[in-house]
Amino acid sequence: MTGVVNVFVVSPDTHSERRIDPHITVEQLKGKLELITGIPVSHQALSLLASQQDSRVLTELTDESKPLGFYGLADWQVIKVTDTNPSDTLTGQLTDVSQVEKFEISEAEYAQRNDTVLAYKQRNKIGRFSGKEEAKQEDQSEMNVDVPIGSRCEVESTEPGLSKRGTVRFVGPTKFSKGLWVGVEYDEPLGKNDGSVQGERYFSCRQNYGVFVKPDKVKVGDFPVEELDLDDEEM
Template identity: 65%
Template structure:
């Protein structure tokens, strides 16, 4: 058997891992345990357990002149140290919070104190106490050099397709931010009759009206595209 074992030492206030020499006597062990647990030698009851989960006592180390090897200590055994007179040494009272008087404040009392985190934030204008910036003022819309009544052509993603019409509206709307241009197309390429979401901005036939961003509109002398049909085909 090895001359040194590693065991756990537990008491009401402590828990630690220790290396013990098996030839050490119980009396010497108790002297060391007093330094570890705070329990006086005369009050110590030292029990040997297989583990912390196994509460069955293998042996009680009560013969002071016996070496630890006599009790069959092995690695990771547990030495449980109890206090036969805890009222004198105050054992266990360090971890018994049930006897601690609770300090409680009402919400109003807490707000009136000047040594709290809340008071610190108030003094330094932090968090919800930080000064509120004035609501940002929306930048005025950029001027758009497009006049109502102008002939125009609207940018198309389809090659060779020209969407021409007349500008019927220029301004802000309720359905989107910024300036929008309302166009009445020459042909039914549109999406509405000049109204969006129940708001009428201009009037035209159904599917001839559309609203687009100003950068998609080119104003100029754009003639109406003729369909190129002969009289007989009309």
């Protein structure tokens, strides 16, 4: 497809990079966005933001009969999808925690429990509760991870619906912290650096596309760049 633009689509539950034909109408786009965001077409309010770093609202996509090009859609802008009726949407109900009572426990109470991760680590001498020899063995086993440089991967994310995909660019020890680290070049500017940390370069990429994570946060596999297919024959 020619003439497409690369944009980011964000909603309360999703965040992804998409390729969109500026000739389609706002109405047609909403139909596709329902499959991505889970928000019904009738509940969608679309805003066009300048970029991920600049959250200024350039315009509201209010006329569903207009093509996206009418609103000046350009590369790396952000289409923000707002759910105007989250109480009636499944995704909104799942993420609305305003009515959930918050459970809190003090550090002292947590330390006294025997059914916690902390207690498990103490019983099994894991992490900071292990001796020097055990710690050395853990570091050695970490060095044996199978994360090939150049392979496609997905990095574990704490944000629901956020796919953090990229390419492995570095695997090895670093100067900024002990142990083995994996350097990833993200497909989207979701990183923290350009492949260098504290003046030491480990690989090169665009600013905010690079990140270093521990091997257990990386899943290697066939993870292509996510695209939004908007061929006319699928309308």
